Amino acid sequence: GRNLHEGSMLSLFLLTFLLHISTVSGDLIVEGSSVEKISSCTLHLETDQNMSAELTNKWKKTFNEIAETKTDRLPSIFLAHGSPMLLLPADRGMPAKIGGKDGPHSKFLQLLGPWLLETYKPKAILVFSAHWETDDEIEVTDYDNNPLLYDYYGFPKHMYELKFESRGSSSVAERTVQLLKQNNLSAKTLKKGRGLDHGVFVPFKLMFGDQTDVPIVEVSMPSLNPQKLIEVGKALEPLRDEGVLIISGGLTIHTFKEWDAWDPDTAAPGFKEFERQIVSSITESTNGEERNQKLKDVMKHPYFRRAHPREEHFVPIYIGSGAGTSGDARVLCD
DSSP states (O other), X not given: OOOGGGTOOTHHHHOEEEEESSSOOSTTEEESSOOOOOOOOOOOOOOHHHHHHHHHHHHHHHHHHXXXXXXXXXXXXXXXXXXXXXXXOTTTSSXXXXXXXXXXXXXXXXXXXXXXXXXXXXXXXXXXXXXXXXXXSEEEEOOSBOOXXXXXXXXXXXXXXXXXXXXXXXXXXXXXXXXXXXXXXXXXXXXXXXXXXXXXXXXXXXXXXXXXXXOEEEEEEXXXXXXXXXXXXXXXXXXXXXXXEEEEEEOSOOOSSOGGGGOTTTOXXXXXXXXXXXXXXXXXXXXXXXXXXXXXXXGGSTTHHHHOSSGGGTTHHHHHHHTTTTSOEEEEEO
């Protein structure tokens, strides 16, 4: 087996980053006072049951360690939201080693969701997705019941009939807009229009099942500029003290030009070095501002543009990091 520090690319799907407030946190969980302590899950590439059992035990151990140090402040999380193929069996989607319904990413999300609800008992979830951009003005969903946006193409018919039932929260949506405006960021609520895109409902369906009673509010990215997205995260950090779990979803590598980059056995060394820099930006930072700067520097890596021909799937990490600037960070699973 190999872990990310030896070049495993499984973090393409599993990297999650938690920001809370005191000492440590979780799956790329960042806490809320500085980024000092970080631990990564070793991801072995054995097959099937052996891999599943070992990974499950590692993840549960990490979750237990984090639960022992949690505070009243909820975490800010960056996670790999994956693709619709997470809901397809291996023979119809990606190989289990990389993704797919039976792969480690899917299994990880199925463990992560219940643990988050049990450990933190959020009153609401505020979520950002790589799949929702707006020009300058930030839009915040304010729906009674959240519709779904099937924003993918060429999949089997049943993939357009998927169900994930959740409600919105006017109070959280309005408070989000208030905080953004207080920080000179233009924002408004959206009463109708788009629904939760697949960058939200695919991982959430795995994390929470076919429905959840926890209100979900989705927020758009007003820019792809790292510093602006850090400022968005910082503006919303007070929500973590108000019982709101902040999740931003993207991918550490997102390219359809080099398919080998998705496979840990075939990815070029440059992609692996790129991912190592992402992780070291978190593990080797001593405070939130240093972490934010090191994550911005990742975009200067020579393989960044090969990993992200367009950066929309990478930049959600800046929102998660921004919302955890005052706290520590921990890699739950890389």
